[in-house]
Amino acid sequence: MNARVHRCGEHAVLVELDRLEEVVALYDALAADPPPGVVDVVPAARTVLVRFEPPACRAAVESAVLAVRPAGGRGATSGEVVIPVVYDGDDLADVAGLTGLTEREVVAAHTGTPWTVAFCGFAPGFGYLIGGDPRLAVPRRPEARVRVPAGAVGLAGEFSGVYPRESPGGWQLIGRTETVVWDIAADPPALLRPGVRVRFTEAR
């Protein structure tokens, strides 16, 4: 693992890696056994932000991070969820056009391969899912929608995702689910946490 550590203010370091898989592995290891003083570990596409508090010092956190030897593959502890989807999204035809698949083949591809949450961002509980069928890689919509409803299931780049609540959004929408992915009364509040495996099924 080729990790570069960048200083990020007084109380954080940004660890940069070459591949998303390495990000996932480092996040897993840090989340399972956080170094002393670390209060937040935020994975993203190519980086892991590690925030700490005194009395922890940067040198100690940095060496602890660099000493991490991620285990190969995801641990079995993150869990798996099944999300039933009605595939009637406004962009389903466009996605079929962009991928060269039929609409039915898009559905088959989305449900055929399990996904894994790599990281969260954009909004509380918005998980970026990776590991799906590579034929589904599509660009974001040229213009974002002002209003995407909660439960909308979308694609963008190598990712799939479920909108946790109504918000603006630029992903290609292929369907919708009744599954609640964000509930502040639940513990944890997010269904799609880094490491969770996701299988989409077609709801009729």
Added chain:
Amino acid sequence: MSEATVSAGGSEPRRALLVLAPGPLTTVQDLGRRRHGHLGVGRSGAADRGALRLANRLLANPEDAACLEVTLGGLQVRATGDLLVTLTGAPCPATVTDAGGRTRGIGHASVERLPDGATLRLGVPSRGLRTYLAVRGGIDVPKVLGSRATDLLSGLGPERPAPGSVLPVGPAPAGFPVADLAPVPVPESGVLLLGVIAGPRHDWFRPGALAALCAEPYEVTARSDRVGMRLHGPRLERARDGELPSEGMVPGALQVPPSGQPTLFLADHPVTGGYPVIAVLRDDDVDRAAQARPGQRIRFRVTGGRRSQK
């Protein structure tokens, strides 16, 4: 009212603050949410954390008790039950009118009584932007994900207080206040000098960019809020094109969009961002920046960033 209280079992009515007017923007804040960044949940909390901590210390509250963060004054609240309060951060003219109609002025960073039925009114601060009103016992609204902070970006946390809002006050802590007032520096009104640490993405900019950042002051524009302050000043030129994959952000980050004009992130900043961060403010200076008013000027200087950079 006392008869009703007696018939209800002899207990006092719950101590509370009744909001009469919130001013331009008042929110409930504490020190924010930790350990939820990986779920896309930001820290939020007081924009000037030092001022909130001081207010709580003056009242012998836990340092992270919830207070009201009042932007540009204008707040009016009435006490239910006898309360002990203090004001920190941006000093503003403040008066207490008791239930009998007598009005007196109260000081800044001093411990003041707000008797049952008394009204506290804040004027507009002459310096600084954010005033903290703490009450002994803390504002006791329900916690959301471990904090009572209102995150205006994600919408998490308690609703913004409005006229008629009742904010319950928690039980008084065991300790008692040991000081009547704290001698504190007031927010500066001239050019603010703020220390930054280079990185994490200063290598995305042309070699002279850090020098340009520090050469001339930046003006705080009106497009500034708890999420961040849009600054106007020397343009910071990128050395490379292309997209930066979104990465984790921290308060005090100076994020530079394609316009070359930096945004200084404050408490409600997005958890991740897709533009490179040229430098990050020192922690104490994030608090000072949060007191800068639109139109005020900021000058940066690079400190202590090189020593152990990799």
